[in-house]
Amino acid sequence: MSVLVFVEGLNGEIKKSSLEAASYGSQVAQQLGATATAVAIGEVHEEALTKLGEQGIEKVLYDEDSRLNSFVADAYVKVIAKAAQQESSKVLVFSNSNIGASIGAKLAVRLNGSLATNVTTLPNTDGGSFVVTRGVFSGKAFADVALTADVKIIAVKKNSFDVTHNAGATATVEKLSADLADADFAAAPKETVMQETDGVLLPEAEVVVSGGRGLKGPENWHLIEDLANALGAATACSKPVSDMDWRPHHEHVGQTGITVSPNLYIAVGISGAIQHLAGVNSSKVIVVINKDPEAPFFKAADYGIVGDAFEVVPKLIEAAKALDK
Amino acid sequence: MKILVCISNVPDTTSKINFTADNKAFDKNGVQFVINPWDEYALTRAIELKEAKGGTVTVLNVGEADTEPNIRKALAIGADDAIRVNANPTDAFFVAQQIAAIAKENNYDMILMGKESIDYNGSQVHNMVGEILGIPAVVPAFKLDLVDDSTARLEREVEGGKEVVEVKLPFVASAQQPMSEPRIPNMRGIMTARTKPLNVVEPVGAEAKAEYVNYSKPEKKGGVKMIDPENAGELITLLRNEAKVL
Numbered sequence: 001m002s003v004l005v006f007v008e009g010l011n012g013e014i015k016k017s018s019l020e021a022a023s024y025g026s027q028v029a030q031q032l033g034a035t036a037t038a039v040a041i042g043e044v045h046e047e048a049l050t051k052l053g054e055q056g057i058e059k060v061l062y063d064e065d066s067r068l069n070s071f072v073a074d075a076y077v078k079v080i081a082k083a084a085q086q087e088s089s090k091v092l093v094f095s096n097s098n099i100g101a102s103i104g105a106k107l108a109v110r111l112n113g114s115l116a117t118n119v120t121t122l123p124n125t126d127g128g129s130f131v132v133t134r135g136v137f138s139g140k141a142f143a144d145v146a147l148t149a150d151v152k153i154i155a156v157k158k159n160s161f162d163v164t165h166n167a168g169a170t171a172t173v174e175k176l177s178a179d180l181a182d183a184d185f186a187a188a189p190k191e192t193v194m195q196e197t198d199g200v201l202l203p204e205a206e207v208v209v210s211g212g213r214g215l216k217g218p219e220n221w222h223l224i225e226d227l228a229n230a231l232g233a234a235t236a237c238s239k240p241v242s243d244m245d246w247r248p249h250h251e252h253v254g255q256t257g258i259t260v261s262p263n264l265y266i267a268v269g270i271s272g273a274i275q276h277l278a279g280v281n282s283s284k285v286i287v288v289i290n291k292d293p294e295a296p297f298f299k300a301a302d303y304g305i306v307g308d309a310f311e312v313v314p315k316l317i318e319a320a321k322a323l324d325k
Numbered sequence: 326m327k328i329l330v331c332i333s334n335v336p337d338t339t340s341k342i343n344f345t346a347d348n349k350a351f352d353k354n355g356v357q358f359v360i361n362p363w364d365e366y367a368l369t370r371a372i373e374l375k376e377a378k379g380g381t382v383t384v385l386n387v388g389e390a391d392t393e394p395n396i397r398k399a400l401a402i403g404a405d406d407a408i409r410v411n412a413n414p415t416d417a418f419f420v421a422q423q424i425a426a427i428a429k430e431n432n433y434d435m436i437l438m439g440k441e442s443i444d445y446n447g448s449q450v451h452n453m454v455g456e457i458l459g460i461p462a463v464v465p466a467f468k469l470d471l472v473d474d475s476t477a478r479l480e481r482e483v484e485g486g487k488e489v490v491e492v493k494l495p496f497v498a499s500a501q502q503p504m505s506e507p508r509i510p511n512m513r514g515i516m517t518a519r520t521k522p523l524n525v526v527e528p529v530g531a532e533a534k535a536e537y538v539n540y541s542k543p544e545k546k547g548g549v550k551m552i553d554p555e556n557a558g559e560l561i562t563l564l565r566n567e568a569k570v571l
């Protein structure tokens with residue numbers, strides 16, 4: 001029996017969220033007295049695969065079919081189902097990304113398994129049970145869920161699990177081929193357009209600098225961008241800001257935008273409406289900069305500055321630039 | 326064009342979330358329920374397509390009788406008829422089985438859902454339904470248009486960018502902003518909604534695969550540390566040396 005972890009690549013490397021999933025998977029394997037195997041797809045450097053040993057992975061099954069370079073759910077599902085069968089895996093681990101959660105749901109149907117997404121803890125396996133904690137009610141609560149089917153599928157919430165580093169340990173890499181047919185690629189994307197960003201991707205970011213209506217207009221966004229650049233952070237915004245087209249929709253965080261859980265979330269000129277908080281409240285540290293001392297966001301903050309963003313942010317940029325990296 | 330829109334019934338986005346004294350169940354006391362906000366994007370897009378091409382929009386909810394006010398609201402917004410599968414839906418796989426069973430009987434051209442139900446944040450029912458029915462699921466889509474009578478073109482978000490996908494009908498898609506601009510029901514809509522058909526059907530047998538056993542709330546923050554705006558740079562030092570996040 002082995003615990004199977006699906007790892008996603010980005011520019012030939014393994015995404016940080018997948019390293020978290022790999023670390024999670026090998027700890028579950030230890031708990032169950034099993035081994036941890038990873039499955040990788042598409043364009044990933046061989047060294048990146050071998051290095052998964054540092055996260056406790058013993059073996060990586062690698063399907064290098066170049067048709068898998070972009071995400072096609074049916075084809076991915078076939079590859080992972082084959083790996084699961086070959087390894088007689090009863091526990092499958094994903095990162096809770098669009099891709100991970102999508103494949104997880106399809107595999108739950110195909111393998112007749114129990115699925116938990118947005119998972120924040122290792123399973124409690126006392127007495128043969130399998131109970132995990134997951135985030136519910138948009139960050140306002142957690143729930144313990146018992147997974148009752150024979151096969152358990154888990155999608156681990158981003159940045160809620162530390163990446164383990166067992167320096168020098170290596171994983172063996174084995175080729176895997178799922179004999180994919182053209183029909184498996186019927187829903188392949190016609191076109192993929194990646195954002196032009198020299199910065200950090202928002203869903204993967206450890207630090208996020210976010211701006212709200214308090215910034216007055218898109219022409220002032222250099223404040224947010226300069227602070228983000230100085231901190232190696234991604235940029236985000238509140239809903240009205242993207243509704244007014246000051247910023248693109250994919251930057252909008254909150255109840256009806258994306259959910260982020262970075263180590264540090266810096267909110268500038270955002271009031272802290274409950275729908276905004278729903279998307280950011282699992283950030284480890286929250287900083288709020290607002291000229292109104294009564295802004296509700298301060299109640300959810302760890303650090304706060306009451307002041308005018310146009311005066312405060314330049315000082316932060318200066319201090320951030322002075323940090324030695 | 327026959328479109329099925331699936332809606333879940335969720336606490337209003339401003340609700341305070343509380344649990345019963347033993348932490349075994351969500352406490353509905355004083356909570357206002359609304360149509361899942363993401364599902365409203367799916368619903369309005371369905372109505373727009375119907376207005377442009379003709380056809381019908383059916384809304385479907387798996388839930389007990391207390392979800393009917395929100396089903397009526399969807400009818401008031403512009404759906405033609407509704408189905409409620411009479412069950413307490415405590416598992417996403419169970420819900421997916423019910424939706425798939427209705428879909429198998431009715432030959433919809435497309436099945437639209439929201440990106441995620443904001444109560445249990447599963448983000449899985451759409452993909453499960455696609456898999457059960459053996460049709461593509463495009464998740465999460467923010468643009469949906471028909472190319473011709475048998476093909477749709479969607480744009481979906483992927484981490485770090487977007488993908489353009491063309492699929493043959495029928496398919497499943499989940500909606501997110503800015504697929505459409507959700508509508509508020511008008512007086513006429515509210516009046517006609519009362520007479521539109523709302524069919525209640527019993528669930529098909531399906532097993533649940535996850536069981537919610539306990540709830541908890543996040544730990545309260547230790548309080549906010551305020552920094553003098555004149556010495557704003559001090560914040561960066563604290564973030565590095567005290568919070569250790571830089």
Ligand SMILES: Cc1cc2nc3c(=O)[nH]c(=O)nc-3n(C[C@H](O)[C@H](O)[C@H](O)COP(=O)(O)OP(=O)(O)OC[C@H]3O[C@@H](n4cnc5c(N)ncnc54)[C@H](O)[C@@H]3O)c2cc1C
Nearest residue numbers: 212213214238239254255256257269270271273275291309
């Ligand atoms: C169903 C529903 C879903 C929603 N989903 C989301 C969502 O996903 N995400 C989201 O963000 N919102 C969402 N909203 C909207 C939400 O309720 C708020 O309206 C929104 O978050 C407010 O955005 P804001 O904080 O940028 O603007 P405002 O509320 O206008 O706040 C601006 C803030 O900037 C401060 N300010 C002004 N000038 C300065 C200055 N010079 N320096 C410093 N501070 C300054 C002000 O004091 C104020 O606190 C949703 C609403 C509903 C009803």
Ligand SMILES: Cc1cc2nc3c(=O)[nH]c(=O)nc-3n(C[C@H](O)[C@H](O)[C@H](O)COP(=O)(O)OP(=O)(O)OC[C@H]3O[C@@H](n4cnc5c(N)ncnc54)[C@H](O)[C@@H]3O)c2cc1C
Nearest residue numbers: 331333334387415417438439441442445446447448449450
């Ligand atoms: C312990 C527990 C208690 C619950 N109590 C209630 C309750 O009291 N009242 C109640 O109405 N519901 C209740 N639900 C059901 C809940 O609202 C969701 O419908 C269900 O849990 C699926 O959630 P999800 O997060 O996995 O959905 P997701 O996979 O995130 O949902 C994606 C999309 O699927 C569709 N969808 C999801 N659920 C339904 C549904 N039920 N009917 C039609 N379409 C749907 C929507 O389009 C939604 O946007 C309960 C669920 C649980 C687990």
